[in-house]
Amino acid sequence: MQEQSSATGQETLFDAEEMVLNMGPQHPSTHGVLRVILKLDGETVVGLDCDIGYLHRGVEKIAESDTYAMITPYWDRLDYVAAVSNDLCYVEGVEKLIQVEVPKRAEYLRVILTELQRIASHLLWLGTHAMDIGAVTVLLYAFREREEILKIFEDFIGARLTAHAFRIGGLWWDVYPEFETRVRDFLQILPGRIEEYETLLNANRIWLQRTVGIGVLPAEEAINLSLTGPGLRGSGVKYDVRKAQPYSAYSDFEFEIPIGENGDTYDRYLCRMEEIKQSALIIEQALDGLPEGPVMAKVPKVLKPPAGEVYHSIEGPKGELGVYLVSDGTGKPYRMRIRPPSYINLQSLKRMSIGHLVADVVALIGTIDIVLGEVDR
Amino acid sequence: MQGILATLMFVAPDWVVSLTRERRPNAFWAEYVLWPVIQILIVLFVILTLVAYLVYLERKVSAFIQARLGPMRVGPWGLLQPAADGLKLLLKEDIIPLKADRVVFALAPIISVVAALVVLAVIPWGAAWATIANINIGLLFILAVSSVGVLGLVLAGWASNSKYSLLGALRSSAQMVSYEIGLGLSIIGALMFARTLSMSGIVEAQQADHVWYVFFQPLGFLVYLISALGETNRAPFDLPEAESELVAGYHTEYSGFRWALFFMAEYSSMIVTAAIAVTLFLGGWMLPGVTGTSLFGIGPIQNSTLHTFASVAVFGLKVMLLIYAYMWFRWTWPRYRYDQLMELGWKWLIPAGLANIVLTGIFYVLALPPARGGVFDLMREVSGRLVPTGKGVGYFILTGTAITVPLVWLLLVNINRRSRDFNLHDQRQLQVNLRRERLEKALQPQPSDGGTQ
Numbered sequence: 001m002q003e004q005s006s007a008t009g010q011e012t013l014f015d016a017e018e019m020v021l022n023m024g025p026q027h028p029s030t031h032g033v034l035r036v037i038l039k040l041d042g043e044t045v046v047g048l049d050c051d052i053g054y055l056h057r058g059v060e061k062i063a064e065s066d067t068y069a070m071i072t073p074y075w076d077r078l079d080y081v082a083a084v085s086n087d088l089c090y091v092e093g094v095e096k097l098i099q100v101e102v103p104k105r106a107e108y109l110r111v112i113l114t115e116l117q118r119i120a121s122h123l124l125w126l127g128t129h130a131m132d133i134g135a136v137t138v139l140l141y142a143f144r145e146r147e148e149i150l151k152i153f154e155d156f157i158g159a160r161l162t163a164h165a166f167r168i169g170g171l172w173w174d175v176y177p178e179f180e181t182r183v184r185d186f187l188q189i190l191p192g193r194i195e196e197y198e199t200l201l202n203a204n205r206i207w208l209q210r211t212v213g214i215g216v217l218p219a220e221e222a223i224n225l226s227l228t229g230p231g232l233r234g235s236g237v238k239y240d241v242r243k244a245q246p247y248s249a250y251s252d253f254e255f256e257i258p259i260g261e262n263g264d265t266y267d268r269y270l271c272r273m274e275e276i277k278q279s280a281l282i283i284e285q286a287l288d289g290l291p292e293g294p295v296m297a298k299v300p301k302v303l304k305p306p307a308g309e310v311y312h313s314i315e316g317p318k319g320e321l322g323v324y325l326v327s328d329g330t331g332k333p334y335r336m337r338i339r340p341p342s343y344i345n346l347q348s349l350k351r352m353s354i355g356h357l358v359a360d361v362v363a364l365i366g367t368i369d370i371v372l373g374e375v376d377r
Numbered sequence: 378m379q380g381i382l383a384t385l386m387f388v389a390p391d392w393v394v395s396l397t398r399e400r401r402p403n404a405f406w407a408e409y410v411l412w413p414v415i416q417i418l419i420v421l422f423v424i425l426t427l428v429a430y431l432v433y434l435e436r437k438v439s440a441f442i443q444a445r446l447g448p449m450r451v452g453p454w455g456l457l458q459p460a461a462d463g464l465k466l467l468l469k470e471d472i473i474p475l476k477a478d479r480v481v482f483a484l485a486p487i488i489s490v491v492a493a494l495v496v497l498a499v500i501p502w503g504a505a506w507a508t509i510a511n512i513n514i515g516l517l518f519i520l521a522v523s524s525v526g527v528l529g530l531v532l533a534g535w536a537s538n539s540k541y542s543l544l545g546a547l548r549s550s551a552q553m554v555s556y557e558i559g560l561g562l563s564i565i566g567a568l569m570f571a572r573t574l575s576m577s578g579i580v581e582a583q584q585a586d587h588v589w590y591v592f593f594q595p596l597g598f599l600v601y602l603i604s605a606l607g608e609t610n611r612a613p614f615d616l617p618e619a620e621s622e623l624v625a626g627y628h629t630e631y632s633g634f635r636w637a638l639f640f641m642a643e644y645s646s647m648i649v650t651a652a653i654a655v656t657l658f659l660g661g662w663m664l665p666g667v668t669g670t671s672l673f674g675i676g677p678i679q680n681s682t683l684h685t686f687a688s689v690a691v692f693g694l695k696v697m698l699l700i701y702a703y704m705w706f707r708w709t710w711p712r713y714r715y716d717q718l719m720e721l722g723w724k725w726l727i728p729a730g731l732a733n734i735v736l737t738g739i740f741y742v743l744a745l746p747p748a749r750g751g752v753f754d755l756m757r758e759v760s761g762r763l764v765p766t767g768k769g770v771g772y773f774i775l776t777g778t779a780i781t782v783p784l785v786w787l788l789l790v791n792i793n794r795r796s797r798d799f800n801l802h803d804q805r806q807l808q809v810n811l812r813r814e815r816l817e818k819a820l821q822p823q824p825s826d827g828g829t830q
Contacts, residue, residue: 021540043544043715134612134712140443206613206711358544359616359714 018046021358025054029132029362032372036349036361043357048350052343055376063336068094068303069168071336076162078340079374081124084117084153084165085316091166092247093312093323097305098168106170106295107249112183112286113153113165114248114314115279119190120149121317122272122279126197129269129366133210138200145193148186152179169299180287187280194276201269211266215352215364218263225348228341229319230271231368235263241315248314253285265367272369304331318342318369338377342370416509420497428644429459431700438704469633474537477630481536486631486638489529493642493649496522500652501577503662503689508577515576516568519653520561523608523646527553530627533639537630545626548616548715555722556607556614562730563600566737567593567657570773572762580661585764589660593773596733596781598658600726602699605650607722610643612707616715651699652692659695662688732784740776744769 024035033054039047059078063071075090076083088110095102102110127142150160156175157163165171201207217227222235232239240257242250258274260267307329313322319341328334345368353361433448433455440447448455473482499515501508512518527550534546567590568574571582583589591598607614616626628639655661667687713721744765745751746758755769765773 019540021544130711134615135710136439137443137708140445144444200709201711204711206713206717209717210711210714357714357716359712 023361025051029128030365031128031370034346034365034370034372034375036365038358038361040358043359045353045356045358045361048353048361050346050349052346052372052375055372057377059377060336060338063333065332067331068305068333071333072167073162073164076159076164077373078338078377079121079316079318079321079342079371080161081371082117082121082317083159083161083163084113085121085314085321087164087166088114088248089312089314089316089321090323091168092314093310093325094168094303094305096312097308097310097325097327098299098303100169100297100299102170102297103294104249104291105174105293106297108286108290109171109175109295110166111249111253112283112290113156115283115286116149116152116183116186117163118279118317119276120146122276123149125272125317125366125369126269129363129369130197130201132362132366133207135200135204135207138197141193141196141200145186145190148189152182152186155179155182167296168303170294170296172296174295180290183283183287187284190280191277194273198273208266210359210363211269211367212264213262214265214356214360215367216262216264217348217352221351222263222348225344225351227319227345227348229316229345229369230268230275231319231345231348233257234260234268234271236261241313241320245313247312249286250282252289253282255282255285265363268367302331304329313339316341318371318374319345340374340377342368342372342374343377346370346375412506413509416506417498420502420509421494424494424497424645424648425641427648428641429463431644431647432462432640433459434700435704435707438701439708442705442708463637466634466637471635472630472632474539474630476538478536478538481532482630483635485529485533485536486635486642487529488532489526489642490638490645492522492526492529493645496649497645499576500649501580501656501661501692502652503685503692506685511575511577513573513575513578516564516574516579516653516657519576519649520557523649524553524557526642526646529639529642533631534627537627539630541629542627545629549610549627552607552610552614552616552718552722555719556604556726559600559604559722559726559730560608562727562734563597563604564653564657565730565734566597569737569741570594571657576656576661579656580663582762583660584663585759585762586770588765588770588774589658589663591658593777594658594733594737595777596729596784597737598654599781599785600730600733601654601658604722604726605654606703606706607718609646609650609703611647611703613710613713614718615707615712616718647700647703648696651696651703654699655692655695662692664691667691729784733780736780736784737777740773740780744772 019040021038021040022035023038024030025033030036035051035054037047037049037051038045057077059074062074066074072087072090075086078086123142123146127139127146130136130138130142153163153165154160156173156179157165217225217231217235219235219237222232222237227235228239228241236259238257238259241247242255243257255278258271258278260271305327307327309324309326311322311324313320315321320339321341322339324335324337324339325333326335349361349364349368352364356364436458437447437455439445448458451457451461473479496519498509499512499518501511530549530553531546534542534544534549537543567579570586570590570593571579573579573582606612610616628636631639667684742750743752744755745763746754746756753772755772756763756765758764
C-alpha cells in the first residue's frame with residue numbers, strides 16, 4: 001500500500017492520525033492513580049508519557065516539621081504494601097545518624113519481618129501482574145498466602161497493611177511466644193504453594209507468549225536508567241544491596257541472588273519467584289540463629305542527632321530504597337530525601353513500551369512493580 | 378399432587394402433539410401457531426433462566442477454582458443471587474452518555490441479544506417434538522444469524538463515543554470475523570458424514586452410523602472448540618472486554634439492563650456454541666442406553682414423552698459439560714494478546730481446518746463402494762443414505778486419528794520454527810538459563826558510624 005500511495009503522491013491512503021488514549025488515573029490496571037498517556041497507531045504504542053502526582057502528600061516536606069520518631073509512620077504509607085521494609089530503611093538511617101548499636105536479637109527479628117514483608121510484596125506483585133495478563137486465579141492464590149503473613153504481622157504489630165514494626169533503636173516489644181512456630185508453619189506451606197503458581201504460569205504457553213521478549217532491557221540500559229531491584233537483576237546485573245553493602249544482620253546469612261539473562265518480563269518474573277524462595281531461606285536461618293536478649297537499645301527520649309548528613313539504603317522488595325537525612329542538630333531533620341525505587345524504576349516504562357501493543361503496556365506496568373504511594377510520596 | 382404433575386408432564390404434551398396429528402379443523406393453527414408458541418415460550422423461559430444461573434455457576438466455579446466460596450448470602454448457597462442481580466440491574470438508572478449516538482446506542486444490545494436468541498429455534502434440544510423448527514438449512518441459519526451478533530458489538534463500540542469502547546469493538550469485529558472462518562471450516566468434515574445441514578438430521582445420521590462424529594473428526598472438534606471460544610469472546614480470547622486493558626471493552630459505557638442484555642447475549646451464545654458442538658460432534662441427544670423403548674435397560678417403556686424428556690436431559694448434560702470446560706479455561710489461563718490471537722486463528726486454525734477437509738474428503742471417497750468410484754467398499758446404502766459398515770467405522774476412526782496427530786504435530790513444529798512468538802521450545806529453555814549467583818560480599822559492611830561530620 002505504501003508503494004501505491006507514493007505513486008499517487010499521497011502521504012497515506014486515508015486520513016489517519018494517531019489516537020491519544022488516557023490510561024488512568026482511574027483504570028483497573030495502572031496499580032493506583034497512575035495516568036499513562038498513550039499515543040496509539042492502531043494498537044501499537046508510538047508514544048507514552050506518565051503523569052504522576054495524584055497521590056502526592058509531601059512527605060519529605062512534612063518531615064521537616066516533625067521529630068525523628070514522628071516521621072516513622074509516614075514511611076509506612078509510602079510503599080504501603082511493604083510498610084515493614086520502608087520502616088527498616090528510615091529507622092536504620094536515623095540509627096546511623098545517632099550512632100546507636102541495635103541489639104542482635106532486634107536485628108534478627110528485623111530481618112525476619114522484612115523478609116516476610118518481601119514475600120508478601122512479591123506475592124501481591126505476582127497476583128496483580130498475573131491478573132493484568134488475564135490469569136485471575138493466581139491473584140486469589142497469592143492473596144491466600146499473603147493473608148498468612150498479614151496475620152503474623154497483625155498479631156505482632158496490630159496493623160496489617162501499614163505495619164509500624166520498628167522503632168529507632170530496635171523493636172518496641174519482643175515478639176509474642178508463638179511467633180516462631182507460626183512463621184515456621186508458614187515457611188512449611190510456602191514451597192508447595194509456590195509450586196502451584198509455577199504450575200499455572202511457568203510453562204503456560206500463553207503466559208510465555210505474553211512475557212518472553214516483552215519489554216527487553218539490556219543490562220547497559222538498565223544501569224543507565226538507574227534501575228534497581230528485580231528489574232535490574234532480571235537484565236543480568238549482579239547488584240543487591242543486601243550483598244553489596246550488607247546492612248542489619250544480612251552478612252550473617254547464606255543466600256543467593258537470582259540473576260536473569262534476557263532482561264524481559266519473563267526473566268523478571270522468574271527472578272522474583274526465586275527471590276521469594278531465597279527470602280524463605282533467610283528467614284529460616286534467622287529463626288535458627290535467633291539470639292536471646294533485649295530488643296531495644298538505649299536511645300534518648302528526645303532525639304537530637306549531631307549536625308551532619310547520612311545516606312542509608314536497603315534492598316526493598318521493589319529495589320534500592322534509600323533515605324538521605326540532613327541534621328542541623330535540632331530535634332527535627334533539616335531535610336529528608338527519599339530514594340523511592342518505584343519512582344525511579346517507572347521511568348523505564350517509556351523505554352520498554354514503545355513499539356509494543358496496548359496489552360503489553362499493562363503487562364509492563366505490572367513487571368516494574370510500582371506502588372503509587374511511593375512514586376508520588 | 379403427583380397426579381397433576383404427571384398429567385402436566387406426560388399427558389399434556391401428548392395432547393398438544395395429537396392436535397397436530399389428527400386432521401381437525403384447527404390442525405393448521407395447532408401446528409403452526411399454538412404449538413410453536415408454547416415451544417418458544419418454554420425455550421425462552423428455560424434459556425433465560427439458565428443464562429442467569431450460568432452467571433451464578435460461573436461465579437461458583439471460579440470460586441471453587443480459586444479457593445473461595447462464591448455467592449453465599451442471597452438464599453441458601455446464594456441460589457437466589459441471579460434474581461437479586463436481575464432485579465438490581467432492572468432498577469438501575471438507565472444512563473446514556475451525552476455524546477453517544479442515542480439511537481444506535483440503544484439498538485446495539487438489542488441486536489446482540491436477538492441474534493443470540495433467534496438461533497435457539499433450530500437447535501434440536503431432544504428427540505421428537507423438542508425442536509422448535511427443524512429446517513433443512515439449520516446449521517447455515519445458525520452461522521448466518523450468529524454473525525449478525527458481531528454487529529451489535531461493533532455498533533455498541535462506535536455509538537458509545539469512547540476510545541476504550543472503540544478499541545474493544547475493533548478487536549471484537551476482527552476477532553469474530555476471523556474466528557468464524559475457522560468455525561465454518563471445522564464443521565465441514567462432520568457434514569461430509571452427515572450429508573445434511575438440518576440439525577436434527579445430523580443427530581439422526583449419527584444414530585444411523587452408530588458413532589459420534591467426534592471419533593471420525595477429532596481434529597474438526599478441536600478446531601471447533603477453540604474457534605467457538607474465540608467466537609463467543611470467552612477467555613483466553615476475551616480481548617474485546619479485556620478488563621485489565623480496556624476497562625470493559627465495547628460495553629464500557631453501558632450500565633443497567635442494557636449491559637445485562639450484552640451479558641445475556643454472551644451467555645446464550647455460549648449455550649448455542651456448546652449445543653452445536655454437541656449436535657455435530659457428540660451425538661446430540663443420543664446416549665448409549667437411552668433409546669425410544671428403554672432407559673438404561675429399564676423398560677420396555679412405551680411412553681414416547683418420557684423418552685423425549687430423557688433425551689432433553691442428555692442433551693442438557695452434554696451442553697453443561699462443555700460449558701463447564703469453558704469456565705474452567707477461563708479461570709485457569711491468561712489472556713492472549715491481540716496479534717497472537719490473530720496468528721492463532723489465521724496460521725493455525727484455518728490451515729488445520731482446510732487440511733482436515735481435504736484429507737477427510739480423500740479418505741471418504743476411498744471408502745465409497747466401487748460402484749460409486751471408491752476403493753475399499755466400506756459403506757452401504759441404507760434407505761438412501763450411505764452408512765459405514767462395522768469395518769468402515771473402524772476405518773474412519775483410524776483415519777480421523779491419523780489426520781489429527783501428525784497435523785497437530787506438523788502445525789506446532791512449523792509454527793514453532795517460523796514464529797518468534799510461538800517459539801515454545803526456545804522459551805522453555807529460558808527457565809534453565811536463570812542462574813542463581815552467589816554474589817561475593819563487599820569487603821566492609823555499611824559503616825555504622827555513617828557520614829556524620
